[in-house]
Amino acid sequence: MRISSSASRSLLLAGAFIGVLSYGAAAQTASPPAAAPAAAPALPPGSPLIGRPDNEAAQKLAPVAAPPIAAAPDKLPMDKLKVPAGFHLEVYAAGMPNARSLALGDKGTVFVGSRTVDKVYAIINKDGKREVKVIASGLYRPNGVAFKNGTLYIAELSKISKIDNIEDHLDNPPKPTVIYDNLPKDEAHGWKFIAIGPDNKLYIPVGQPGNNVLHDKDHGQIRRINLDGSGAEVVALGVRNSVGFDWNPQTKQLYFTDNGRDWLSEDVPNDELNRVTKVGEDFGAPYCYQGNIPDPEFGWGHSCSEFTPPVALMGPHAASLGMRFYTGKMFPASFKDQIIVARHGSWNRTHKFGGDVVVVHLNKDGTVKNIEPIVTGFLQDNKYVGRPVDVMQLKDGSMLISDDWNGAVYRLSYGKSKVAAQ
């Protein structure tokens, strides 16, 4: 809605010029020439260009940014997204710029984090209608959300906060209160997925602060804390950048996706799907990737055998992000206790890869049997028309899928119960 009038505009301009005048006064002359540095500076540790080879094809590649504006419901790429026979995909909610991680409240509210904007959204079911509300704003890269016993937990770039009894305060939620902020502030891989484990602890990834860097003891890991912020403990090491995890409902073991490094080549390394069998296990980054490729720079003096290999390779630069075990009854029996993974899709590859949702079928022993796509079509002619970020099961056994490119959440269902209860 635009309500500015000509009058308010000229007022604004007047104010504007005052602003400019005071700027002019502060203007400085060009700084004096300084002595040239002896050597060219190295790339900063967080730079996405570390490791980039100097050739034209590589120079064309840079991280892809999602449009800032959520697509209108009738502009969503529903006609392009494909699902197997018997499945059905519908728009669950739209109009949430940069919709990222998902969490489910006890009363059915769906919470949605964001990364390039400052908001956490709630998709509320009220009087038989779904409605989107902003329940927190002014946050810094609030990518992660988790829910337990009435409380919503929010992960910003470098702090975790909570709102108690959130579902009773959706119309007028209080500001989140911080429970834990002993976290690095790096932008690179600083945004966080969070989840609460069967041990009732909150799990927090801290990525490597850059594409391929030797990191200190506070980075490259997944740690867990008690729900009051106490008792921080590192659970997994050698983690480059995990943006999704869940626990095997049978074995209670933690499985997590991890994004492989950029620039090694078009086709390797693959993203990893990892399984933690004991606390403190090391998954290799930045010394070894995908379990069998020693890093050309940091791998010297190390062997991949020092580290736990992944249980599955998820594709080159695929950006495998959100993942959850399927425990519902709606999908075919072959989905029971299998992992559904959102692959956001690559930027660091001439022919983009990913941009789909896949099911990872496991063997009885928890190792991986095969990987099969279930929602495809986010990638069209090497361009994104959407990018899946997270997946989350609803109580009826259908799966929600968030899309940060379009600012929407979709619902994947199977069989007769096609449309979500409105």
Add this chain to the structure above:
Amino acid sequence: MRAITKIMAAVAVGSLASSVQAAETIEQRAAACFGCHGEHGQSETAYTPSLGAQQSPYALIQLFMFREKLRTFEPMNDMTKSFTDDDLQKFADFVSRLPKPQPPTDVGDPARMQKGLALAQANHCNSCHNADFSGKENVPRLANQREDYLNKTLNEYKDNTRHGYDGTMADVMGSVSKEQIAALAYYISHYR
């Protein structure tokens, strides 16, 4: 959509002027921007960026960030406060069609140009922003941007007072010193 905007504007302000304004073309509405940003894509105002030939996806992101107060500069936040998504897109497309800013008449001190070039290469500025600094998609055009603005905004990325849409520029500036920023701003503004 357009019709709805018109009606809402009329209802909200309740004046004839507003409905006339809603019917204005983007060119007419952009007159409000030229006072600061310059009419032909080239800014004559201290610390105010030239907008000519700016990449439309980048301009859209910045206008969105001003509206959402994710990037703060009060006049721009006020200016965009009541813009619809559609307005943002129209202004972004509009500025991308303005002529690109011209290089300054002085060709630049060769030693300083040399130093700036070396720094731009070492930091791969000319990779993301293109070899000729024309930018692409969400990566902005830099060529012949005002030196004072480049200086200011690069320092703000460095001390994190300007939050990018993503963290890319904060990471890039991490190891670039203030003195090097001045050298880069000189070089990019004089680029030919």
